[in-house]
Amino acid sequence: MRQLLDSDLPQSQISRLTLLLGAAALPHFNNLAMAVMIAFFIMLAIRLWLSQKGLGMPRRWLKVLLALAGFAVVYLNYGSIAGHIAGGALLTLMLGLKTMELQTRRDLYLTLFLTYFLIITQFLFSQTILLTLYLLAVVWGLTALLVSVNQVQRTTDRDALRVSGAMLLQSIPIMAILFVVFPRLDGPLWSMRLDSTAQSGLSDQLSPGSFDRLVQSREIAFRAMFDGPPPPPEQRYWRGPVMWQSDGRTWSGVQNDWRGPPDVIPESEPVSYQIILEPTRSRRLLALDLPAGPIPDATLTHDFQLISHHQIHSRKRYEMVSHTTYRMEDLTARGWELGLQLPENVTPRMRELVAEWQHGASDPRQVIERALGYFREQPFYYTLEPPLLRQNPTDQFLFETRRGFCEHYAAAFATLMRIADIPTRIVAGYQGGEFNTLGDYLIVRQSDAHAWTEVWLDDQGWTRIDPTAAVAPSRIQRSIDYDLLNPGEEIAFREGGAGTLDFMHRVNLLADAINARWELWIISYNNSSQTLLLYNLGLDFIKHSGLMMLSAILPLALLALLAWHMARRNRTAVDPERRLYDRFCALSQLRELPRAPGEGPRDYAQRIANHYPDKAQSAKRIADQYIALRYGGRETTQQHLDELKQSIREFPS
């Protein structure tokens, strides 16, 4: 056995493994340093070339040198050899090196198993459907290779692919069951953080230009699925950070005082929805304005920010309820104080402007109306590339440049309202989103990032005022059309209505709809979805240990089913005439003259006749009867079978 197992492999199989390894590593071009990938593929190319030429393996010292070089390349690129990126790079390089000594069956098995490892590292970087399907194909190829090294006669590749494909299909139910019932933990076994890349998403501070990068990004921030109809576009304000304090240039939040949010009196039906949030590497969660309450592992702050207890390193799915119209009472003393704080660089012309609005106004609402009217009537422009603002951005923006993006309008408006003694705060978040009718959910992108203000009205509480809407009402109705976004020019907005969507956009929406299901059902399946699923099935009495047991029992039950099915197909489905003929061949009279495998009944009868002339007649009769029954095409009747049985019984001894 040892000799068979450790025997050298044919070059064709070594080449196949090398190619499959290359295919498994290919997506790492997106993830690993170019130097690593190039070195890896050069090693594979050398291996293939050596196989082609039938040359020997590189010498030992060369391999040691290459291994050291591999470590060096990884260390120089990442400054470490641990962590999932550097570790993946190291594994890739070492596998490339391993092909250099690929010779025996043992090497093949080892390399093949490590290639499975390499495949699993791909999922740490990307989890798209396409990548999954691609890697599934690679797994298929690897399994087919395993089948072919265990075949005696090297049959066609198609044969090995068919066998391994059937086996993979048979293992899918086991995979599905394990995926659903294998108990999921809340947190990692030990801290093994994914190496963080640049932070994306909203920042907790607001200053001129803080939205530039976001608005130009087509990346998806989150997806929202509503239980009922989605709220109209002008109500789609997704609440993020809330800013209270201004130093005249930058607005920032305040520490949570650990008092919960004030009571809210809803004035409309609650909106229930789910959010699938892309990883932000921060603890910020988004919710439709105004969130009604916290979710299990997050806190709702006094200013209605939803803050998770953990950093969001992978996609997070959560269910929320919000009120789009509401009322609240009683602002705390601290709320008054914070809401009226003014920076030192308030200029006299700002005060004059406010005094003008306050003149003859009995109600804060009138002041607000006049302020919005000012933005609407004066030549303000909504643009992504405003002129640079230096010492006093608010003053400069209000009276000189008058070109800006949402953060300029929000900051200016908030400052002016505070001058008018109206408590005001700035809220950042997202506004709008594209409704995917194919998947029935809302896609909110980074380009939907927005900032607005909230003012305190005594009879209503915190009330949303969006000064940007006064300048560019279409911003609130529609999304920015990033395809038409030209820096320095006025911003174009996407024309609404599904009828005008071009074909490619529809394809994109369909792909995103499929992706969203993938996210919802596969990628974001976790402890809470598992609990929810069990609850919905009425199986919520099953705890972790029960799930563990199910994970062992259910696959084995499936396996038993498979074994039963295969054993049944294995069993002789022998026709009665064949059974009779077999009985004839096993007669003791013919012990000295056994039927050779594959010998036809007629040939066998002839051989019997040659050997035992006295039995020639009977043998021929039996052969004829058997052939007539088996191949004659006529109906097999009991009578014919009995005749054959009779002939066999009468076979001379």
Add this chain to the structure above:
Amino acid sequence: MKATNPITPDTPFASLGARASAWLRARMPTPRLRGDPAVLGHRRVYILPTRYGLVYAGCLLLMLIGSINYQNNLGYMLTFLLTGLGLVAMVHTWRNLLGLAVHGGRAEPVFVGQEACFPLYLDNRGKRPRQAIRADAPEAAGMVEDVPANDSARLFLHAGARRRGVFRPGRITLSTLYPLGLFRAWGYVDTGIECLVYPTPAPIGDPPEQEVPGGNESGGKGHGVDDFLGLRPYRAGDSLKQIDWKALARERGLVSKEFGGDQTRRIALDWELLPGIDTETRLSLLCRFVLLADSQQQHYALKLPGVHIAESHGEKHKHACLAALARF
């Protein structure tokens, strides 16, 4: 077909396996008659992971830990898919052997020192082909063969015949690693295959030193010998009755006596004519004489203590005589 060495099974529980096999042997059904197929039923197919299977399981465990730690659902999926694959492979390996019918064929007799060759028929009555079925016997080199669906295949076990007599290679182990090599399924069958091993024919030695001719009347039992001329080294084609048996018995090799007259075509090969030498040498000499007589198409009889084969000739007679020598 591929020849391999008969080494212990590739399972990691070799010593455990040895103890288990003793227990299993006790459970084995009684040996069947020759020609009767032995069928590997589900109670007679055993299965254990191979070394590679254990390494595979270790890899899966590491992948599972990684998936748990990174909370990566696609990692879970791949791990579970490969877990399923391993389990499915186990069933496939088991299935590959299950229900296989085996019967031994007739092995052609050989001489000691030659290689005995036992034909083994593997009969697949199922609807699926069975691939890479391996047969081993304690004293025979293993072979691997495919068995197509609803068909049979033949393979040969080869073993060096070291002793005269009936050679039984022992209980046959049928095993398979197909399809992934992660599991090994095996079963034992006793097909009762055997091979008759004839004694080694004595070598035709070098000519002895010049020797003074001995008494000519003892030079053989051939009738109608005319004049004894003397001794000379044996030459191919010399008649058996010309051989100086006494010289042979004194281990001087084959020496022919030269006669001047006609030769008859009848000889009796008698055990008693080779006194004073050990049994095996006697048998091997007789074996050589049988072969010589047969090659010269002479009629000969064979007399052994308790066995007498009447004078005859031909292939059948030769084998009858050799068989008598083998079984002596």
